[in-house]
Amino acid sequence: MSTMIKYEEKDLKVVGTRPLRPDGVDKVTGRARFGADYSLPGQLIGKVLRSPHAHARIKSIDTSKAEALPGVKAVVTRDDFAEMPVEFALSGELTVNFHDVTRNMMAREKVYYDGHPVAAVAATSESIARKALGLIEVEYEVLPHVIDVLEAMKPDAPLLHEEQYTEGVTPRPDKPSNLAKRMVFSRGDVEAGFRQADVIIEREFNTKPVHQGYIEPQACLASYTEDGQADLWTASQGHFVIRSQCAKVLQMEVSKLRVMPTELGGGFGGKNNIYNEPLAIALSRKSHRPVKMVMTREEVFRATGPTSGANVRIKMGCTRDGRITAAHAELNFQAGAFPGSSVAMAAMCTFTRYDLEHARVVANDVTVNRPKVAAYRAPGAPIAVFGVESVIDEMAKKLGIDPIEFRLRNAAREGTQTYYGPKFGPIGYVQTLEQARAHPHYSAPLGPNQGRGVATGFWFNIGSETSSTINVNEDGTVTLMIGTVDVAGGSRAAMAMMVAEELGIDVDKVRPIIGDTSSMGFNFITAGSRGTFASGMACVAATRQAIDKLRQRVAQIREVPVEAVLWKDGHAVPAGGEAGQFAPMSLADVAKVAGRTGGTIAGHAEINAQGAGPGFGTHIVDVEVDKQTGLIKILRYTVVQDVGKAIHPAYVEGQLQGGAVQGIGWALNEEYVYGDDGVLQNPGFLDYRVPVASDVPFIDTVIVEVPNPNHPYGVRGCGEVPIIAPMAAIANAVENAIGIRLCEQPMSPPRVLKAIDDAAGAKA
């Protein structure tokens, strides 16, 4: 069957309205079951022993004393897991290598970061498990470590992987290094472009790693049976991919592992990969008891993926009338302990908002002694865009051109050829700029020490493998089984709404659930803003299949050809003309007799969704700077974004607001702080400072809808674009307020105050 369903404009009854989400009541009453809420009779508690060193060779691990402790039922170390060859697989927006996956979940030859797992224990209580960890004797040979990306790129830097020779450079280097891979994306002749420029600006930017900061720590429960089957409950963004990864590292057949999704307390890219899951299964296999493992917040910070910290160099040139002639970027990203940062994605998003004849991005993926990075909402893009949008702001200012006008003169439009590959179809970038310029926020007055900044973002959005099933129940209600985890954005509501729209019934007649891995076909992770796009398309395809069956059934009952039966407003009605007349039947009428006229009615779809629509956004922010303390206050914030179509506008607004708030945190205070010993100093929410509610104003949103032609309702995906612009927008606003351009993130008070003092010193 054809899997791609194109956009059709039509009158909508359900799509575009704001019903309550199906998971809402459970969440506000506390009934919703998150990862840590699952338990089984006789379960053990699993805990992980973690490296206290940033970099060390493991000489020996002695678990005998821990095993002898009463209450300890199993201990696993590297010896319990097989060596894995180099083999790549997609995991969310990033690629994983099983050679490294198995080493990240349990150290083998070396530990590569503070917090790297070296052993795991299952015991009858948490306190016994903790005590047992203290009885495991690990002999380390401590090695020199490197934390900073530029330090790691130096020729004499401590080397993480002796066998790592830089990929992507010719000739192949004769020495191993921490530079795992270099990628170059290029179009035109950048040098020629710079020769045409009247103004050239070159700046260097630095950002710190930041954590996804989900409220729910990773939690799982595993039960392995004597006949080699296992059940796993885990809070992830994609239970099918968790199943694949666990089966691989545990050398199990996929059919023997069943993974149940739980409600997710946030993920933002950080719950795409396995951490404790294979350890819990291995401990259950060894102990013959179910094993539950819940991370502490400290473990979440020390061992699960933050995004990269980075060093970024941007050089751009433009003509006197504000036309960009050339753009060059060098992106140096920390990958953490193993290669595979988001630098490639960042490289493709660096300049993509602009129509450029000459552009080049050099992307370096660098291993350092930090936790292996994970995807984080539009992985990598905010880092590169911080640099580019700062430089654009500086160019516009230098030429005396309004920053939105400057961007409009260079904006990507339908037909623009990108420097990394595709040519754009219909996109809404220009519309977001125009609506931002027309918004009352953009012309509101500002007070002393206040400033306004603008920045823009682009994200690809993706499709990929997706399955969906609908079952028409005997009373005419519908159960919708979705295979993409609702990462708490409200996608279940959106799917139910599209199904209700197709069937012509009320949305509360459709109950969406997330199926487990044994109940439906494979679904890729909820990542890349693909949920409502790809799963929505699968839901529509499944519903249309069910509607075809409904029409056939009515044709059979009413003894008319199927062409005579039209599905309209929840009823089978005569198509009109010569085709034949019959009394209409409602969905409930057909459902009631379905059993005796051929069996229950269902529809299913298994697709690989293609044609995701790129998303663009423009942000406006007002700040006030306290020049005596360096404190930046966010006064007003507006997000304008093209989402294709907002199926449920309230949840789309929630995505735009949430992305902006996470971006504000990244810009203002969030950062990993390491000591000279390579140990993380702030693994908790007290000292890793995400914004609290009172730190941010109400985030105003403007939804722009330029339909994606490759989705039945025009959906593009909206969750990632809004985190891209905030860092640059806020930096531009600070420059506008106090005349100082900040090129280091976060713009925490000590950094801002120092910049103010340095500027005053330079003037004096």
Added chain:
Amino acid sequence: MSDMLYEAPGTLRAALALLSGANGKARVMAGGTDLLIQMRSGRIEPELLVDIKHIPDLRAIALKRGGFQFGSAVTCMELIEHEAFARAWPGVIDGVKLIGSIQVKGRATVGGNVCNASPAADSVPALIAAGALARIVGPDGKRDVPVEDIPTGPGKTSLASGEIVVSFILPKRLPRSGDAYLRFIPRTEMDIAVVGAGVNLTLDRRGFCTLARVSLGAVAERALLVSEAAAALVGTKVDDAALRQLAAAASAACRPIDDKRGTKEFRFKVAGVLARRAAEIALQRAGRKN
């Protein structure tokens, strides 16, 4: 965590007896908002918890001989909602209001905030500026000690084994007095002070400052009483020149460290800025008719 005993005595005598029998393996618990976190993280493993919230005297707020006295187990919210106390010591209330969320303040106590001995504790500089005494009862009897002498360093106090802080005693409030406490945090709430400054002052009828106390938090191993900063105000009309001197003296008194919460350089500067801003608020409060 191994086996632990929890006791909630109804009298001070019983609490002291429990502590003296525990060989130093006991901890006193008031609100528990710091203690439970330390236990959960494995930092401390007490064998006995003595909960003092059930001792009526330790829960009282009263005016005695013209000055306020409040028990060490009075919760932050009880203190905040005590209108007469809040009118007399708005600066102490500034500090108490900043301890955690409303929910945390419903449990947390000033006694616990002082005895937890964090250099960044928000009620401590305000109490020091107010000139508060802590009444301590132990195996050897009773003693009254200025609050600045209780914390000696991060997590350390001058309390002897078996001693309990039972109450805080504030001096009689003089006319034309005002106090204020400000802290710097990079967020708006739910954070820990990077710098804290408490200022308490009294004016004469002509508006000259006759008494002043200044205290700084989070800029040394414990909250500091900065007499040089106070001296900058006494005898002045708390004008711009005096405030500049106050700020300079406050900065000079800091002995901060670089840590995850802020740099040394930042703390030196902001200590002066906050001391000045707190003095301006205290001055305005002193000028109010009370």
